[in-house]
Amino acid sequence: MRTGHVFDVRDHGAKGDGVALDSPAINAAILAAEAAGGGIVLLPPGRYLSFSLRLKSRVTLAIDEGAVLIAAEKGTLGAYDLPEERGPQLYQDFGHSHWHNSLIWAEGAEDIAILGKGRIDGLGLTRNGPGTPWSKQAGERPLSMAAMPAADLGKLEQSRAAMQGMGNKAIALACCRRVRIEDLTIFRAGHFAILASEVDDFVVAGLSIDTNRDGIDLDCVRRARVERCRVNTPNDDGIVLKTSLGLGRRSACEDVTIRDCTVSGFDLGTMLDGSRARTQQRSPDRDRVTGRIKLGTESNGDFRRIRIQDCCFERSRGLAIESVDGGTIEDVFAENLTMNEVTTAPLFLRLGARLRGPEGTAPGAMRNIEIRGTRGQGDRSAVCRDACWPARSSDRMHPAARHRFGL
Template sequence: MQRSPVSRRSFLTVAGASAAATLLPAAVSAEALAAAEATIAGLARDPWDRVPRILARIKPPRFPRRCFDITDHGAVGDGVTKNTAAFAAAIRACNRAGGGRVIVPPGRFLTGAIHLRSNVDLHVQEGATVLFSMDPKDYLPVVLTRWEGTECYNYSSFVYAHGQHDLAITGKGTLDGQGMDGPWKSWRDPGGGQPADQEELRRMGTEGVPVRQRVFGEGHFLRPNMIQFYKCRNILMQDITVLEPAMWTIHPVLCRNVTLQDVDVIGRINNSDGVDPECTSDMLITGCRFHTEDDSIAVKSGRDEDGIRVGVPSESIVVRDCVFSGRWGGIAVGSEMSGGVRDVFAEDCRINPLDFPGRFNPRHPVFIKTNKKRGGYIDGVHVRRFTGRSIDRDCVYLTTRYSNQQGDRPAVIRNITVQDMVHDGARRAINLEGLETDPFVGVHIERCTFTGMAEPNTIGPARDLTIRKVFVNGTEVTYP
């Protein structure tokens, strides 16, 4: 499959033409030079030319050929015996030996929090299930984490690593969070304790309360993530199936060099995002399938004042050959993006296909969201060759009015491209929901075909907006 429209040979051909132009007669030289320079400038402006450089920096970690079987450390795969200590012992032994594989053999291994260490590949073999406890006390003591974009101390995620390097979760087995069977859903439901804790944490972030004083955990109701890597580098997740988180599923925070390959993520609980790269750079998500009750992939970088305080963007993220059956966005950016987001590339993905349909129709294949409270910026989201069917709302949805939250910061969404999308069945093809005070800048949609659209496009305030060779219900739409 062709990944970039510009090859090295074609670039050198144009560059050579430009150089050769200096040898021609003056009248011809000026014309040829201008044409060559214009062509080169056009090639340089293609954002997809940056992808090979990003991918060259993303290198999955390698591990010594040592194996540490959790059953050698006392684990019992009967689905009843709690194996938290056995997992910890095997991981500790592997790390102290200089790294290798911690093997989870076939069976059902119940456990509390698993804390990964450097140079450890947690390898869950086919036929093995890591079954996470439904007792919140098994995720104590509290750890430094980020909860919906605000730093705090809270329950450990089910799998957690802080400040580690060269980490992996691999194998054809399953991580089962039992999210719908534990207490987690009741925490969020009306009458549960999460809304009050959520409001208190956001107040702390807004007022700049020191992070060490933002302590939740026991007696509180902020649901833990399923898998969180915090300030880690050189991470691989491959082949694994991740089921039923308590909340967000895979959450790398302040990480670098991350690969997710051929991972299935399935969750039914509210806010069960598939993967949330937050303040993370150089990440590849490829061949993954997401069937969630929220965004499949949501790129983030912190919320409001606390995100601005940390001030680290998410950048250089590449998504390829994935399937999105999530309830909300396929590829989403925001809304917690106060540290900024730039250079997100997504291509060759399928939305709600017949061979992997959602329980409910997804809402937006492309969902880019901020408001005037967030601050930060979204600069450079590029999507091409998405195909899909039967969604509830809009195929391309950009909004600077997310959740109607008010503030006085600029709401910045700029440099967005959507190319070669083919979709059948939606409310509308394009919805650009902007503000007169904060228009979109540099939105370009081209060579797309939308059928079965119920309503016309909505085009909000924008500068440098172009729509070219876009067909909606058989009629070409051009802007301006």
């Protein structure tokens, strides 16, 4: 429910015609709401072309049904906020290490929300950016990328100079408290639809995300809940928990619940239009389409008390739990997972020693992980609806997988 004074962006000069640049007006409305002690910044029906929006404490950004917030393309109209300088970023890629170069961002804010039945269209966002400079150990990239030509890698990992003025995230939050993101539709959102780093007391609910790279990334969050979300990400992870060093320190991911969500790897845009197309067979890492729920691979900090319940995987990789950078993963409980058209391993648990971190980083641990009430089948499956169990068709699964699922 919305409460507080409403600041209509049209009263601050927004046109909503999809042609004029409206981010100056929207930012002016945000500042007016902040000055008033808080309030609702309203985008009524219309098409709002925008560069970076800077969300402030006690401000709700409300995108009404019929309103579309469109990420502008860098060029004659302007550019996105520059990636902030945070010192050497040795262990994470560019996308995990910056927040200001986004369509909507907040840092150090409290009691904020982004909600409504409207849409965010990341038209002008890029999914690319530089990789990590860390190169101590071979195998930084997946084995499936080992034979990829340098030119193809260059397309995925553009230089830092090329990223100046570009936006590569729809929503980015750093060091925020008491945050809600609800009911929105997000399309083609760049590197991340949502990147939340060290965010406490975080609720993400009722979202429909259909995007060209990661969906919802929760990096070192505490007391978070993701529920009733549909996330289609053929090229990367759908919902993923991480504990990276993006903010320059080791921190944990604790007390997180993911429930009643569906992740998938259908062709981009076809979850939203309902056609659920299956033309794309592989993601940019040259393995099968992704779309999964995952813990890791960024795992410098610990993961504790994680619950994953009543979720559905459709034409995607399965549940992955991976500690490779020194973190401990413990007290994980997953139940009632339905997997249809699993593209790789239904369950993948890995304790490894990539050790992408400061000198002295040692392997972590995995303990007290329980997975029960789970069913999965290969790419001949029926459509999963309303989290019902699929037909018991396991003839295409590896014998070890059949045994693992009790089939």
